[in-house]
Amino acid sequence: MPEDIADIYRSTYRALVRFLYRKVWDAERAEDLAQEAFARALVHKPENARGWLFVVAANMARDEARRAARERRHLTLLKSEPETVRSSPEEEIDADTTRTRVRAALDELTPRDREALLLWDAGMSYDEIAAQTGLARGAIGTTLARARRRLVEAYDAAIEGGGGGQHVAHR
């Protein structure tokens, strides 16, 4: 139903962009893909539009990654966000560095753990994550615990290895 999609669009668009951004690492591309997913939803009118959108978005992001790999080109355009306005070049460099570290830390996760974590962060419930990933619902807590621990450890290791001056608060 278009009405339902309109509601979902309002509540989920940002989350879908965020989810895609952490896969393609290009803000404009993430927005384009999210809008493409919603445009498809308007045509297909799926029953469970929210879950459907994330499945379609994940597939589109995967296709992008495959294409990039095939072309042996990096579509990582972390610095090409002209709309990003920051108060100083130092802050911009810091933000880029931090984002790069988080990205590298996410890359340390297994694909399934990473998917579960990104879906959770995008606002999906355990039931929805289970349906999306094929994991048992009872395994989602353990999967997220492992994913979170690995993310924090990998990030902190990068900070220590890179000699970054940021405060490390945990573990």
Add this chain to the structure above:
Amino acid sequence: MSHIDEGALHAYLDGELASTERKTLEAHVAECPACGARLAEERALVKRASQLLGLAQPLERPAPPLHQLRQPRLMWRLRMPLAWAASIVLAVSLGYYLRDPRSGMVTQPASSTVATADDRAMSAAAEEKAAAPRERRQLNQSNRLNDALTGGAVGKTSTDSHARHTTPTSPPAAGVVAARPPASLRNAEPVPAVVPNAAEPAARAEADLSMLRGRLVATEWPVISREPARRILGAEPVGVPGLPVRDIRRSPAGDGTVLVEQQLDAATVIQLFQRPATAERAAYTAPAPMRLDRSSGAREYAAADRLARFVGALRVEIAGPLSQDSLNRLLEQVKPLP
């Protein structure tokens, strides 16, 4: 009771435990200092992981209205009659301009030294200046894409040259700019790349018309699969590497032309018209005449306003809602589809 596993602790912290399980867990934690300490640790971990993910998110921009996601197609349908009228007016103007021997429209082969990278950059600068914000975003996307495809070489050249020539001392060759192919393509026989030497509004209208024509073609040309396209061309159809192929179409006139449409982004499609080169080479030794008749299929979009080059055994023209410079750079990337 045995200690609580971390999965249950995280499910509890995420608010995903059923009420009975939650009560059981809370009762246990109240009695078990070890599990109480672990719960505090896991809570800190959940918070920290969430903070880290929060550091890697795009700048929040408002979502476009949902109805706009469908708008482009509707808009094009409404504007089609207007597009035809505008294209005829532009074609007549260009035709008149091309016939004037003093206008400086001199066709030169790309292998000559008419256009240097700096000329192209100046041309690009003029076009970017003329571009509306919407087009500029598309141009940026195209440039970013080119950067991605070329390791940044093309985009950097353009940007650097642009910076050096904010006040150009000599204008680029009037009317026609012969695009110099990249080193890897210089063995291929190039075709003059034509850029009308028009004022800014005309350049803008040109870009719009190019897009409008594309939409018209897309509705009239039958979609075919890869194999028939290969048969028609006698070679693999070509495209810009890294871009998804939206459709492959054939000319309704049966003149051996195949159209490959590729998605540059969610809202932008570029079109690559291609046909066997053998029959066309002779025709391009002289400037192509502007054709106005609508009955001749692809030929109505004759070469006066399209960039073209030979790729292997094919002659390829490019069209799309981008500046000529952007289209030219995309055209330089073209090679047989994987």
